[in-house]
Structures are given as C-alpha cells and as structure tokens.
Amino acid sequence: xxxxxxxxxxxxxxxxxxxxxxxxxxxxxxxxxxxxxxxxxxxxxxxxxxxxxxxxxxxxxxxxxxxxxxxxxxxxxxxxxxxxxxxxxxxxxxxxxxxxxxxxxxxxxxxxxxxxxx
Amino acid sequence: xxxxxxxxxxxxxxxxxxxxxxxxxxxxxxxxxxxxxxxxxxxxxxxxxxxxxxxxxxxxxxxxxxxxxxxxxxxxxxxxxxxxxxxxxxxxxxxxxxxxxxxxxxxxx
Numbered sequence: 001x002x003x004x005x006x007x008x009x010x011x012x013x014x015x016x017x018x019x020x021x022x023x024x025x026x027x028x029x030x031x032x033x034x035x036x037x038x039x040x041x042x043x044x045x046x047x048x049x050x051x052x053x054x055x056x057x058x059x060x061x062x063x064x065x066x067x068x069x070x071x072x073x074x075x076x077x078x079x080x081x082x083x084x085x086x087x088x089x090x091x092x093x094x095x096x097x098x099x100x101x102x103x104x105x106x107x108x109x110x111x112x113x114x115x116x117x118x
Numbered sequence: 119x120x121x122x123x124x125x126x127x128x129x130x131x132x133x134x135x136x137x138x139x140x141x142x143x144x145x146x147x148x149x150x151x152x153x154x155x156x157x158x159x160x161x162x163x164x165x166x167x168x169x170x171x172x173x174x175x176x177x178x179x180x181x182x183x184x185x186x187x188x189x190x191x192x193x194x195x196x197x198x199x200x201x202x203x204x205x206x207x208x209x210x211x212x213x214x215x216x217x218x219x220x221x222x223x224x225x226x227x
Binding site for chain 2: 002020033037043044045046047050059061062095097100102104105106107108109111
C-alpha cells in the first residue's frame with residue numbers, strides 16, 4: 001500500500017525551529033517529486049515546497065523562501081522540511097504529498113500540525 | 119502570489135450536475151495544461167480527482183470531469199451524491215511561482 005506518514009509537528013515559539021519528516025512506503029520513493037503543502041485550519045491549501053527525486057532541484061513559496069529547507073534521504077525513504085525563524089502565520093497543518101509527472105499531487109499523508117505561539 | 123479564484127460555495131441536489139470554476143491568468147491556467155483538482159473532506163487529507171486538466175486517476179468515479187477554456191478551468195460533478203459533499207480545490211502550475219492553489223469551494227449536497 002502506498003503511504004505517507006508525517007511527523008515532527010508541535011508547539012514552538014516564534015523565532016524557533018522545527019523539522020518535519022514524511023516517511024514513505026509502498027512505492028519507489030527516489031523516483032518521485034515530493035511536495036509539502038500546508039493548510040491553516042478552516043482555510044485553503046497552500047503550496048510550500050517541492051523537491052525532485054534525486055534532490056537536485058527544489059522550489060519554495062515566496063512566504064517561506066530563506067527560512068524553510070526541503071531535503072530527502074532516499075535510503076530512508078523520508079522527506080524532510082526544516083523550518084527556521086518560525087512565525088505565527090506558519091501555524092498550519094503540513095501535508096506531505098507525492099508528485100505526479102506534471103505539477104500535481106497523487107498521494108497525500110494525513111498531515112502534522114505546527115503551532116507557532118508564545 | 120495570488121491564489122486561483124474559485125466560488126466560495128456551490129450547492130446542488132442529489133442526481134443533479136454542478137460545475138466549479140477556477141479562474142487564473144495567462145501566467146498559469148491560461149498557458150499550461152497542468153490543472154489539477156482535489157477533494158477534501160474536512161479533517162482529512164486531500165484526494166486527487168483530476169490532473170492535467172481532464173485526466174482521471176484510476177479509482178476516481180467518471181462522474182468527475184475536468185475542462186479548461188482560456189484562463190478558466192472547470193470541474194463538473196454529475197449525478198451528485200451525498201458523499202460528494204466536501205471542499206474542492208483547483209491547482210495549477212504557475213510561471214515564477216511553480217504551484218498555486220485556488221481558495222477552495224465548499225460543495226453542499
């Protein structure tokens with residue numbers, strides 16, 4: 001079964017850091033683009049970042065550029081999102097998703113909640 | 119970066135058809151056939167319904183169909199069922215942004 005499981009969310013103070021993980025199973029992880037998408041409760045989906053299969057190409061939304069870093073360990077079949085200089089507006093549920101061939105996401109995890117508050 | 123424009127809500131009766139629009143610009147929807155649609159039941163993960171404007175992943179009902187005209191993409195749900203009640207999001211490749219979502223549409227059946 002194809003599955004993505006996020007972890008690492010929690011409560012962090014403004015200015016703090018957090019690293020999210022996304023464990024993949026059931027597919028050839030290194031062959032796929034992977035995405036992070038976030039959602040403030042009650043609001044819409046917002047793309048955060050993406051990375052290609054071998055980790056050589058990344059992209060970031062302007063709102064997180066310079067603060068967040070996406071990475072992956074293909075041997076461990078795990079995607080990461082390192083989040084630094086966190087702000088209250090980063091509070092959201094963060095979803096990990098598998099990328100299809102052309103800018104779509106065909107498998108999603110259940111999400112992990114990040115709360116930035118003092 | 120601006121989100122794609124969707125109606126906040128649509129409604130329909132069981133058995134009817136509804137269409138949800140997704141309006142972008144010539145920098146995203148209008149220039150690329152990379153529009154996808156997602157269904158999300160509140161509290162759950164999104165589910166891919168349509169990709170590359172009109173393609174349906176295996177396992178998705180043929181009651182869901184997608185199309186595009188100019189800068190506007192559309193999702194049509196035919197034969198509405200109670201289980202279709204959910205939030206629906208469009209998404210597109212966007213020049214200089216990479217990926218942009220619509221604001222979402224709440225479907226009430």
